Amino acid sequence: MSNGFEIRDSELELHQFRARLWVAAGFVFVMFGLLAARFVYLQVVKYDHYHTLAEANRISIVPVVPNRGIITDRNGVGIAHNYSAYTLEIRPGRVDDLEKLINELAAVVEIAPRDRRRFRRLLEESKNFESLPIRTRLTEEEIARFAANRYRFPAVEINARPFREYPHGELFAHVVGYIGRINERDVKQLEAAEQLSNYRGTDHIGKVGIEQSYERHLHGTTGMAKVEIDAAGRAIRSLSRVAPISGNNLVLTLDARLQEVAYNTFGEFRGALVAIDPRNGEVLAFVSKPGFDPNLFVDGIDAQSWSELINSPDKPMTNRALHGQYPPGSTIKPFMALAALTLGKRTPQYTINDPGFFTLPGVSHQWRDWKKGGHGAVDLHKSIVVSCDTYYYGLANDLGIDNIHNYLSQFGFGARTGIDIEGEAIGILPSQQWKQRRFKQKWFVGDTISVGIGQGYMTATPLQLAHATAIIANGGNVVRPHLVQHVQDSRTLQLQSIARPSAPSLEIRADFLGRVQNALVDVLRPGGTAARSGAGASYPFAGKTGTSQVIAIKPGERYDAAKVHERHRDHALFIAYAPAENPVIALAVLVENGGSGSSTAAPIARQVLDYYLLGRDPQPLRRGKEEPDEHRD
Secondary structure, eight states, rough: OSSSOOOOOOHHHHHHHHHHEEEEEEEHHHHHHHHHHHHIIIIHHHHHHHHHHHHHHHHEEEOOOOOOOOOOTSOOOOEEEEEEEEEEEOOOGGOHHHHHHHHHHHHHOOOOOHHHHHHHHHHHHHHHSSEEEEOOOOHHHHHHHHHGGGGOOTTEEEEEEEEOOEEEEEEEGGHHHHHEEEHHHHHHHHHHTTTTGGGGGGHHHHHEHHHHHHHHHHBBOEEEEEEEETSSOHHHHHEEEOOBBBEEEEEESSHHHHHHHHHHHHTTTTEEEEEOOOOOOOOEEEEEESOTHHHHSSSSOHHHHHHHHHHEEEEEEHHHHHHHHOOGGGGGGGHHHHHHTTTTOOOOOOOEESSEOOOOOOOOOEESSTTTTOEEOHHHHHHHHHHHHHHHHHHHHHHHHHHHHHHGGGGTTTTTTOOSSSSOOOBBBOOOHHHHHHHHOOOOHHHHHTTTTTTTTTTBHHHHHHHHHHHHHHHHHOOOOBBBBEEETTTOEEEOOOOOOOOOOOOOHHHHHHHHHHHHHHSTTTSSSSSSHTTTTTSSOEEEEEEESSSOTTTOOOOOOGSGGGGSSSSEEEEEEEEESOEEEEEEEEETTTIIIIIHHHHHHHHHHHHHHHHHHOOOOOOOOOOGGGGEE
């Protein structure tokens, strides 16, 4: 047409429109088909997977920490127990400015400088996402105040936690030990032992002493709870629960009252005491003084308290009974006497004349006796009773160091006793091979002579001395010292004994042993070095005094305690067992810088024995003047 009008083809346009409509409809249908297929895939095929994820968003699996087993003495006296208290805790990972948050918290709940120091230390040792206590043992009033201000502190929460308590404080600190917060080293050890999963939710673990050595008994089995949570992660309700299994209880061989008596008897002195039942190896008392308060470590000790402990000149963190290695002094003489008789180097009748010193042919040096002028005629019996050094200088020279080493090792010197806590020191029982290995030097005769009186290279722990004394007391039967008497099942309350390896008895001739035992009894009688401590005893007991040098005395000089700094004075030692005929207790006492064994260590032992056998209350020992020279050993 030429008039300018275009004639439209309606049929064509309708056809094109319908085609486009079908294409669009097909596209929509395909999309809905794909969407439906996706729905089917997600809701049917992957139902279990996504249902689990959804439930995980709504349900939290919370570990339920078991109660730690309690520890009692042999008579049921509590030594370590648990209680529940509320703790104010911060999650550092949710906080931008920790110092500001703590200051704001301090306006609501009292936070002392000690709490802040402890929190900083925990922060250094812990993971960023862990919940760390800023305050423990909240009062009801403090809980109420925080609850009213809870909305202001989204990264802070109150949790009910079980707490460990040591009601006797420092009295059992070194033997029972303590628990502390789990650190990276503990985690690695738990992973190696495949026990880490059992510590989910647990903040603490045994660190030293019985708490550490019997951790697998005390910890228990962690439980599990399914808890429904809200969007903020707060628990709404409990859905199910697998109860934890509490740790087993421990019944110790220790006598709490005897431990207290022994500890207090030291008075102002430092030292150690170990008492053993020689019939079975049960440790009755295990004292190291001074001690420390193990409760300081439960929440995480603050830096100031830690510094005070480790920098104290009294070394309260040192377990003297287990780790302390001291020259045994004259307490070694009964064992040397047995070696002399057994190896045929001396007979009971062999007698020397003691002029107050010992010399070797062709050697100008004199090894002096502790008593100026000597003891005159001395046989084996008298050598023990008056503790004649000169007798044992000559004996050691005749025995030789390797014979001394081989014989004394049978009594446990130079080796661990095998007591059931970790960290036992072995002391030193020297030999020619030992010196060559240690110092790359040959052994000299003078080295042997010093060992003859428990000096020189030789050292022993108080535990070793008590163990060796128990062997003499029970006729040569070797019993392994142990601290745990029974493990009590937390569910059945049944007592279970712990299997302990037996040790062969020593082959000591009864007449040889009898002579040494008789001499040890006479040590406590008139004329003996511990006669004052034996005076008036209603039961016969045996013992041996000892004094060991801390610093060497210059040639030509004699020891004068008044001229020596207190911490450089001699150590005092005493070993004993009672009653003499049928011993039920054997002990070793070490008094650091206590002077002579007769003046300090023996009186402590006498008071402990009086309490154990007679129930007599002791009097704490106080520093006084040194004993006169005739009572110095």
